[in-house]
Amino acid sequence: MSELYPLLMRPLFDPRPWGSVDLTPIYPNHRFEEKIGEAWLTGDHCRVANGQLAGKTLGELTVGYGRELVGTAPENAMQFPLLMKFLFPHEKLSVQVHPDDASAKAAELPCGKTECWYVAHAQPGAKLALGLRPGVAKPEFEQGIHQQRAEELLNWINVFPGEMIYVAGGTVHTIGPGMVLVETQQQSDTTYRLYDYGRGRELHLEAGMAAVKEHVASGKVIRPASVNKNGGKNVHSQLIAAPYFKVDMFELKEIQDFGPQTGKTSAQILLAVEGCGVVEAENSESVTLAKGDAVVVPAAIENFRIRPQWSVELLRAQVPPVSVPEPATRM
Secondary structure (H helix, E strand, C coil): CCCCCCCEEEEEEEEEEEECCCCCCCCCCCCCCCCCEEECCCCCCCCECCCCCCCEEEEHHHHHHHHHHCCCHHHHHHHHEEEEEEECCCCCCEECCCCCCCHHHHHHCCCCCEEEEEEEEEEECCCCEEEEECCHHHHHHHHHHHHHHHHEEEEEEEEECCCEEEEECCCCCCCCCCCCEEEEEEECCCCEECCCCCCCCCCCCCEEEEEEECCCCCCCEEECCEEECCCEEEEEEEECCCCCCCCEEEEEECCECCCCCCCCCEEEEEEEEEEEEEEEEEEEEEEEEEECCEEEECCCCCCEEEEEEEEEEEEECCCCCCCCCCEEECC
């Protein structure tokens, strides 16, 4: 029997010049004097907040427990496979690109960085840029960077709460203010900054332009219909199924049981975006999961349940049990 249990993760708040001091849409009891851009939930340096492993980092536990924690789906049992975090943009992020696996391999990096964004909150008119504008080729875009007009050459789209957006490696992108995103991604932090509005930070044009793809599968994910359970009191929605991650939404008003996984197994990340619930597993203390909290359920735990406290809306992220193609998207 594994010593592991559902792990409540302590968020790691990361200052960024484009971030916000007001994180109340997710963390109403936190106050910050510096701009926070990201709240990391499953990074290697994020620490456990509950039980006998409290204080240990997720990186340490991954090395110590290997496949008991991460499961059989990732190729590398010595690295936690998914990074999940909140983004709090108060200003525009730099125009940037992440490499796909092929570009990462050419640059002697462990892996690329494909990601997805769930729109947890968005003010009217909130926008982000995804890919190059139709008809714009890489040479024109690179020239636009030098001419300080890179933003004009991007494909800007409006975003709304509840949408899921797929960002394949190689996609030029940036995020505007007025939204809160939940990012799920390959466990990589490789970012090439292409344009930064004159903020004075380092650019990575040579490596970044080599990683840029003109044609990508990125966009808003076309989702299948939701499934009602427990007489319609619980709702399950598949938000995205992609090669590196699968993310589902559960809206629970009654107890929901989660049984053994079929195919390859994976650690599961539970993130509450509204309400509160309790995660219960055999031979483990229960864990309260409130808005903004993330719990990692190790792969070795085959059965667990979530008991909502009135109601809870949560995301579940995991590595897909079988090979999955890129999702159907639209701009």
